[in-house]
Amino acid sequence: MTSPEFTFELRVCQWAEQHWPPSRSVTASNGESDGAAPTNTNPERVLIARQLGTKHRRWDTIVIESDRQRLAERARFGSERLNSDLLHVVQNAPSEWVYYRDVLPDPGYPWRYVRDAIHVADDRGIIETRRQGNRIEIRRKWPYPDWVRRIVAIENKPDLDASAADSLSDQLQRDVALSLADEVWVATRTTGATVEPALLERLPIDVGILTVDRATERKSLDVTVAWHPRSLDSGGVGTRILDRPDGGAYDHSAAQFEYAGTDWKATKRLEIAERAYERGWRSYVETMRPDCRHFTLCCSAGDSLPWCQAKNQSQTSSECSGSCPSFEPEPPTWRTHGWPIEGGPGNGLKHLLDRQRERQRRY
Numbered sequence: 001m002t003s004p005e006f007t008f009e010l011r012v013c014q015w016a017e018q019h020w021p022p023s024r025s026v027t028a029s030n031g032e033s034d035g036a037a038p039t040n041t042n043p044e045r046v047l048i049a050r051q052l053g054t055k056h057r058r059w060d061t062i063v064i065e066s067d068r069q070r071l072a073e074r075a076r077f078g079s080e081r082l083n084s085d086l087l088h089v090v091q092n093a094p095s096e097w098v099y100y101r102d103v104l105p106d107p108g109y110p111w112r113y114v115r116d117a118i119h120v121a122d123d124r125g126i127i128e129t130r131r132q133g134n135r136i137e138i139r140r141k142w143p144y145p146d147w148v149r150r151i152v153a154i155e156n157k158p159d160l161d162a163s164a165a166d167s168l169s170d171q172l173q174r175d176v177a178l179s180l181a182d183e184v185w186v187a188t189r190t191t192g193a194t195v196e197p198a199l200l201e202r203l204p205i206d207v208g209i210l211t212v213d214r215a216t217e218r219k220s221l222d223v224t225v226a227w228h229p230r231s232l233d234s235g236g237v238g239t240r241i242l243d244r245p246d247g248g249a250y251d252h253s254a255a256q257f258e259y260a261g262t263d264w265k266a267t268k269r270l271e272i273a274e275r276a277y278e279r280g281w282r283s284y285v286e287t288m289r290p291d292c293r294h295f296t297l298c299c300s301a302g303d304s305l306p307w308c309q310a311k312n313q314s315q316t317s318s319e320c321s322g323s324c325p326s327f328e329p330e331p332p333t334w335r336t337h338g339w340p341i342e343g344g345p346g347n348g349l350k351h352l353l354d355r356q357r358e359r360q361r362r363y
């Protein structure tokens, strides 16, 4: 397989879901196999997602730290994300009936979009509306909870050689300067060297380093903290680095940057968390071909990793497509004869992943 990063990323997501934070499980084995709900009584909870961020920066893995109570309160608003328009409504909806323009802050864009959002929120059952003449009044059903305790970003670089570290270092410096996340980590493969090479690379000291054992597809995973991160000032003003000199002997240009205000950061963090809430990390299946007869889930090293029986290894999302030379659609007979889940095994796997995703939101 040409790109092991995809599988590595999924395994880091799986490990984080079961063992975050790393200080509590410096070395951990992820041998759970059926996706059963965790049974520990610790009220702290995490939601894991991947490939989310801002317009200019996407993180590989995102950990949303919350707790059982706050997740239960968020669950009342449904499993779909609340976009910025809906957040504007549910965060400001009053406990008593009020004409919406008297209670919602001026959105800074036409009110008709607010009305649209009110109708969507009403359809989704997350606020109540009524008409008084030609006025729409709104009332909240529940207060929108402050459910995001911390956001942690993990960059996955299984092979962190000097050149990968160089390009990663620039991105990480921008992450630290902006401080949109509360912590930033790099996850890399362990090499077994006395001093892990990642520690010798020029990564910002604010960034934590996790070393992960060689992520062979069916072997349990050990994760070690090689370097602890510094907590970032996610509630303060951030610095967005726009351009920086390359540092050559004749380069006297100045760095360009702008400030990212606290309101922008708070809004962006909540939007990211809402998207993470909806997608989780198992949404990878949506860009693959579970309807291929060779597609299955790897169960010996965890509950949800894709596995190609034709190639006898885990496949990447880019190769698992209709153009894959080994792609074979499920035979129509697999979808009949009492197959218990409508649509055949491929749909069955999608439903299984959906159920696991839902369980993580609610456990």
Ligand code: SF4
Pocket (backbone or CB within 6 Å): 289, 292, 293, 294, 295, 296, 307, 308, 309, 310, 311, 315, 319, 320, 321, 322, 324, 325, 326, 327, 328
């Ligand atoms: S589409 Fe290709 S990579 Fe995906 S499961 Fe089928 S044979 Fe394997």
